[in-house]
Amino acid sequence: MILFSHPTGNANVRAAALGLARAGLLGEFWTCVNYPPDRGLVRRLLPASLRAQFSRRAFPAGLQPFIRTQPWREIARLASHRLGLASLTRHEDGRFSVDAIYRALDRRVAARVATLEGVSAVYAYEDGAAHTFRAARKNGIPALYDLPIGYWRAARDLLTEEAELQPGWASTLIGNADSPAKTARKDEELALADVVYSASTYTLKTLAAAPGLRARVEVIPYGAPSLGTAVSPPPDARKRARNREDSASAPLRVLFVGSLGQRKGLSYLFAACRSLGASVALTVIGTRPLAPCAVLDAELARVRWIPSCPHAQVLAEMSAHDVFVFPSLFEGFGLVLLEAMACGLPVISTPHTAAPDLITDGSEGFVVPIRDAPAIAGKLDLLRRDRDRLRAMSAAAAARAACFTWESYGARLAASAAVHCARPAIK
Known part of the structure; x- marks a missing residue:
């Protein structure tokens, strides 16, 4: 034993x-x-x-x-x-x-x-x-x-x-x-x-x-999580989910979930989203570290931030967004990648995660270099402008996640x- x-x-x-x-x-x-x-x-x-x-x-x-x-x-x-x-x-x-x-x-x-x-x-x-x-x-x-x-x-x-x-x-x-x-x-x-x-x-x-x-x-x-029946988002999340069917003029709903430290590459995500202005809407889910960080506090004040929530709500938020960004500098796997894919989100991540093991670049998501805010911004803008491709990648991400149980x-x-x-x- x-x-x-x-x-x-x-x-x-x-x-x-x-x-x-x-x-x-x-x-x-x-x-x-x-x-x-x-x-x-x-x-x-x-x-x-x-x-x-x-x-x-x-x-x-x-x-x-x-x-x-x-x-x-x-x-x-x-x-x-x-x-x-x-x-x-x-x-x-x-x-x-x-x-x-x-x-x-x-x-x-x-x-x-x-x-x-x-x-x-x-x-x-x-x-x-x-x-x-x-x-x-x-x-x-x-x-x-x-x-x-x-x-x-x-x-x-x-x-x-x-x-x-x-x-x-x-x-x-x-x-x-x-x-x-x-x-x-x-x-x-x-x-x-x-x-x-x-x-x-x-x-x-x-x-x-x-x-x-x-x-x-x-x-x-x-x-990946076995979602069974579709995740039921809360009312405000259902409203956001409808943006997946909207025109390219609607803001792209971008999500990050994880600990709020720079190991996750957060500064590069914030910089990428700032460069795109009102064309993207970023939601961040995660708890601040114990040590004070003024620059993190300033960035969180500019976006929709959820400090903590039950796992079911995290999945509901995933189902209500368009794309998941996980620009980690150093990771063992990044379980949230598979969770997001299972909810139908294309992922944008780095080779310092499990992303190269999970996706084919350009199919279920994109693999970008670490520390590359312009690369993140470019992929987000591409998906914002090409909603047909966004929907195709969403379906591919969900299908790929189903291969991992x-x-x-x-x-x-x-x-x-x-x-x-x-x-x-x-x-």
């Missing part, structure tokens, strides 16, 4: 765990908070804002028998963030920082590896695997490592350069602040891994900068994990 761990459990983590469970490989799934759907009393007692927060930690029924939790530190982190206690959640050294949560769960799972019989492999994610993998190596157990974003040295080189190019945005480049201790743990995790899973060929390319990597690297792309992702991952469980760990 596989001992699987992740502190929060986002979409790709859940699909991986479900794939292992369906294949009969999952032994235990360790996470922080599990909010089962049958806790009706808890739901009624919690304030609406907290219900929304915890509902994101509701795992599917198929995983409930396997889940083990360590909740209190994560609950304290969420509460500290909500109360504005920034010192407690500060990057790395805050008592309830994200890094502290990852390390605490990692230590707990490592202790479990040392005492639980019948473990055939451990599966852990970047920043939360070092202790677990040490225990696995000591017990001769294979270590399966999930790297959801590119290798840190490649990121450091690129983002350090970006801070020099765009100093006003430097405070949003949080990864540049990683301590030597944290980056050393990342390298230790890679060195201890028997197999590394990545979701894009770009992540694979960044590992060329990893010294002494011995593990096999396998690329398994993520899945979470079920397929989980099944491929489980098939690979089964092979590695049968092999001895790297000495």
Whole structure:
């Protein structure tokens, strides 16, 4: 059986765990908070804002028998963030920082590896695997490592350069602040891994900068959401959706979804849209970073900005726009790309994401160079002027997204994990 761990459990983590469970490989799934759907009393007692927060930690029924939790530190982190206690959640050294949560769960799972019989492999994610993998190596157990974003040295080189190019945005480049201790743990995790899973060929390319990597690297792309019936946008979004059928004189509805840091290439998106004036209408969905950034605040004041919303509403907003732009400088995959495509949005993205794996340039979207606002503006203006092409690319994007499912992702991952469980760990 596989001992699987992740502190929060986002979409790709859940699909991986479900794939292992369906294949009969999952032994235990360790996470922080599990909010089962049958806790009706808890739901009624919690304030609406907290219900929304915890509902994101509701795992599917198929995983409930396997889940083990360590909740209190994560609950304290969420509460500290909500109360504005920034010192407690500060990057790395805050008592309830994200890094502290990852390390605490990692230590707990490592202790479990040392005492639980019948473990055939451990599966852990970047920043939360070092202790677990040490225990696995000591017990001769294979270590399966999930790297959801590119290798840190490649990121450091690129983002350090970006801070020099765009100093006003430097405070949003949080990864540049990683301590030597944290980056050393990342390298230790890679060195201890028997197999590394990545979701894009770009992540694979960044590992060329990893010294002494011995593990096999396998690329398994993520899945798109299964929308079933059409997503039902709210009334104001339905009105915006009708613009897809309007003449070229209507503003092109442009959408970005993601964290609001310069790693996502935001300054280039804002510059592209500014250059097109009233011919485009930009919506941005994402939470501002904790560190103040005056230039970001100024840009957000000029556009329609939604700080946060439930995933269903994100999909509804996608269905109400014309094109999705994701100009990321450094990404592991960019799950929002597939989500937007599933909603019928052509995408404009960069080769530093999974875009080259997902689309044919000019068919389901466009791949533009990083840091190229004029290139983004040119593609937006093309789609604004040629609505027939926009509609054709919309249909092509939805059809392409249907080729990527979470079920397929989980099944491929489980098939690979089964092979590695049968092999001895790297000495």
